[in-house]
Amino acid sequence: xxxxxxxxFLTVAREETVSRAAELLHITQPTLSRQLAQMEYExxxxxxxxxxxxxxxxxxxxxxxxxxxxxxxxxxxxEQEMGHSGEELQGVIVAGHGETxxxxxxxxxxxAFHQEHPLVRFSFFSGTADVVKERMDRGLIDVGLLMExxxxxxxxxxxxxxxxxxxxxxxxxxxLAEKASILPEDLAGKPLILPTRYQNMxxxxxxxxxxxxxxxxxxxxxTMGGIMAAxxxxxxxxxxxxxxxxxxxxxxxxxxxDCEALHSVLAWKRGQxxxxxxERFIQFAKCFWGID
Numbered sequence: 001x002x003x004x005x006x007x008x009f010l011t012v013a014r015e016e017t018v019s020r021a022a023e024l025l026h027i028t029q030p031t032l033s034r035q036l037a038q039m040e041y042e043x044x045x046x047x048x049x050x051x052x053x054x055x056x057x058x059x060x061x062x063x064x065x066x067x068x069x070x071x072x073x074x075x076x077x078x079e080q081e082m083g084h085s086g087e088e089l090q091g092v093i094v095a096g097h098g099e100t101x102x103x104x105x106x107x108x109x110x111x112a113f114h115q116e117h118p119l120v121r122f123s124f125f126s127g128t129a130d131v132v133k134e135r136m137d138r139g140l141i142d143v144g145l146l147m148e149x150x151x152x153x154x155x156x157x158x159x160x161x162x163x164x165x166x167x168x169x170x171x172x173x174x175x176l177a178e179k180a181s182i183l184p185e186d187l188a189g190k191p192l193i194l195p196t197r198y199q200n201m202x203x204x205x206x207x208x209x210x211x212x213x214x215x216x217x218x219x220x221x222x223t224m225g226g227i228m229a230a231x232x233x234x235x236x237x238x239x240x241x242x243x244x245x246x247x248x249x250x251x252x253x254x255x256x257x258d259c260e261a262l263h264s265v266l267a268w269k270r271g272q273x274x275x276x277x278x279e280r281f282i283q284f285a286k287c288f289w290g291i292d
Contacts, residue, residue: 001042003075006068008035009047013065016054073140090119091277096132097124097145099221101241102160102264106145109288113281120277128197128220136269142278143268143285147197147239150265157267158289164262166198166205167255169229169236169243176235177252184209191216191234193225202237205259226251 012021012032022029040047047061057065095110097103110122125132125141132144136155146157147164168182176186188209194202196218203210216234219225222242229236230250239262240253266285268274274282 001039003072005035005039006072008032009039010065010068010072012036012048012055013057013061016056018055070138070140088119089117089277089280091275092121092123093143093275093278093281094123094125094141095143095145096127096135096141098129098132098147099126099223099242100145100147100239100264101164102145102147102162104241105160105162105264105289106266109285112288113284116284117277117280120281126221130197131220136267139269139272142274143266143282146265146267148263148265152265152267154270155267156270157265158285160264160266160289162264164264165240165255166201166237166259166262167240167253169226169238169246169251169253171230171232172249172252174232174252176254179254181255181257183257187235187237189214193217193219193228193234193236195219195222195225195238198238201260205256 015021019029022032045060048055129146129150135141136144184206192215222238225236226243
């Protein structure tokens, strides 16, 4: 299967019409249709089905789209990394991260590195630690800013000195906003909004006061949870620094009393080949945070 045909396939999947995809690809519609038919013949499956005037992906087509996107992303990155032979450091570094206070530290490090190597570009990917790790394992992310607790056996990493407190977010006129910190009993029987990664931690903190039916909403990233908390739909329990640009007139934050503090780590896959730009950035980050 040729890379060119994979790009054809993704264009048709995106446009949901062969005629429009052919225009964008600057080829004739019969040629594109033949290429798709040949791809289906080689794979022994149907990739598209007609729905009115649109064509949409079948289950096998959806799977191929995911793999094709990964393949072409890796190919594009390889071409970028191999295409620079000059003395000036160039390339693209893909950094994954969750939404934590440590993003500011990462931004400071990236800004300092960019001053020394202005031709190196960064591509940022937001996601939970589990999603970032999965993409690191597949070679789609070079370095990841991960929030503990996280399994790091396969990774080298730098642990950030700054701790991350867990906190409750609520409207400023909520009665709990008058408290300096929040106790488990303050939230007993209250509607909760929880990140999926911290559900067990919150259950341990609240102990016997925690009830599953009080968890009204779950989120993977906190932005939507913050919006819902500001509307009074529940108390968002998450990392204090995840909403650095929150509107103080709409959303108050109070730390959770005696709840375990967490650390972030900047991690990369141990033993995985890296481009010169990535290797230089890792060494720079170690110096930046006083490791080397």
